[in-house]
Amino acid sequence: MDERRPEQAIKGRGAVGNPTGRFEAYEREATWDGWWLDPEELEExxxxxxxxxASRSILARNDxxxxxxxxxxxxxxxxxxxxxxxxxxPSHAYLGLSPGLDFETRLFAKHQAPQLLREALRKRGYKPSTLALGANTDPYQPVERKLEITRGLLQVLAEANHxxxxxxxxxxxxxxxDILAPMAxxxxVRVCLSITTLDGTLARILEPRAAQPKRRLEALRRLTEAGVPVAVLAAPMIPAINDMEMEAILExxxxxxxxxxxxxxxxxxxxxxxxxxQWLEAHFPQRKAKVLNLLRDTRGGALYDARFGSRMRGEGPYAFLLARRFSLALRRLGLDKRSWDLDISRFKAPGPEGQMTLF
Structure with a gap:
């Protein structure tokens, strides 16, 4: 049971609450009247x-x-x-956990990922196409500094020219x-760096444990200097929160x-x-109605529309304006010159794990 005050922000965390996942038989609801809690507990x-x-496969397919x-x-x-x-x-619900605080505090690491990838690339008939590393969760989140699973995956991909x-x-x-530059x-290889805002204060609220915007821009610069092609992702654009920064982020x-x-x-x-x-109520209560109304304007009156073709960009006047602004900035800044395609012709199946290189 989360005994914090409803809609109370938690320093260093993004989600305000920890709601029950959609597959659970019982739903828990946080309540608070404060009389039995020590004030220090609220700061914990x-x-x-x-x-x-324990996944036995590593490649996820997308249609x-x-x-x-x-x-x-x-x-x-x-x-x-x-x-x-x-x-x-929402994928944390499949684990019987909450998409709220559980998602950012109860993590699962795929320690066998490099070995599973090696086995997948060695299968007869495997045909290479560009792999997206980190399509759901960030492959360079803080725990990667110690576990180095992402680094192990890159070593396999580099060996296979994938x-x-x-x-x-x-x-x-x-x-x-040291791996990315030779691959580039x-x-x-290409790296897509997500920059949601240039405002460090807003970044701490939106993405409390991610690198600050200045550090991401410096990483972008250093990658480019090393010859690694980099794309900037102005994503997501949130109405009345960061949408006014689109051109500045691209610039x-x-x-x-x-x-x-x-x-x-x-x-x-x-x-x-x-x-x-909940997050809006905790951090931007005065803007909550405006943000949600603008979102509903892009989703036919709903907060979300899962249809292919519209779920990423929305529809209607506000969505059209965002798309138009992006298109004009893209051409003005020359951010549409390089192809997204990478070379699949060099692929070779990697050797068995532990095999020594033959000279």
Whole structure:
């Protein structure tokens, strides 16, 4: 039971509450009248735990026409960055956990991911296409600094000359420049850095444990200097929260060396809608109605529309305006010059794990 005051922000965490997942037989509701709690208890921060994930496969397949990849790898379930808007939060319900605080405090690590990837790439008939690394949860979230699962995956991909597109909002990606730079010279890698805002204060509220915007821009610059192609993702755009920053984000990305860009309108599938409403009540109560009304204007009156073709960008006048602003900025800044395609012609199946290189 979460005994905190409803809609009370928790320092260092994104979600305000910990609602029961949609598959549970019973629903818990937090209540608070304060008389039995020590004031110090209200300041206690929920700790992060990391458990092993027992998945026996590592490649996830995608059939959505809205994204430019067919396969993806996610080294972790849950994400400590705590982005309140993360569309992957509802997936924690499949584990019997909450998409709220559980998603950012109860993590699962796929320790066998590099071995599973090696086995998948060695299967007869495997045909390479660009893998998306971190399509759901960030492959460079804080726990990666110690576990190095993402680094192990990149080592396998580099050995196999397999193309990969990395999606992250962490400066930790710079740790692996020794792998990424050689891959980039062969046309095998690109990094997509998500920059939601240039305002450090807003970033701490939106993404409490992710790298600050300045650090992401510096990471973008250093990747570019090392020859790694980088795209800037102005995502998600949240009405009346960060949408006014779209052009500034793209300009900062282009100045740092990005050669491509993309954007996504805020998505609120399943439990994410109520979570986002709680977050607005805690941090932006005066703007709550405006934010939600603008979102409903892009989803036919609902907070979310799961249809392919509209779920990423929305519809209606407000969505059209965002798309038009992005298109004009893209051309003005030259962020539409480089192809998203990577080289699949160099692929070779990796050797068995532990095999020594033959000279």
């Amino acid at each position: 921060r929920p700790a992060t735990s990391v458990l092993p994930d 959505s026409p809205d994204v430019p990849f067919e396969r993806s790898i996610n080294p972790y379930r849950g994400c400590e960055h705590g982005c309140v808007y993360c569309f992957a939060r 193309p990969v597109s990395i999606i992250t909002k962490s400066a930790l990606v710079l740790r692996d420049l 010279r062969e046309g095998l 900062a990305g282009a100045e740092a060396g990005a050669d491509r860009a993309s954007w996504i309108l805020l998505r609120l599938p399943r439990e994410l809608g109520p979570l986002f409403k």
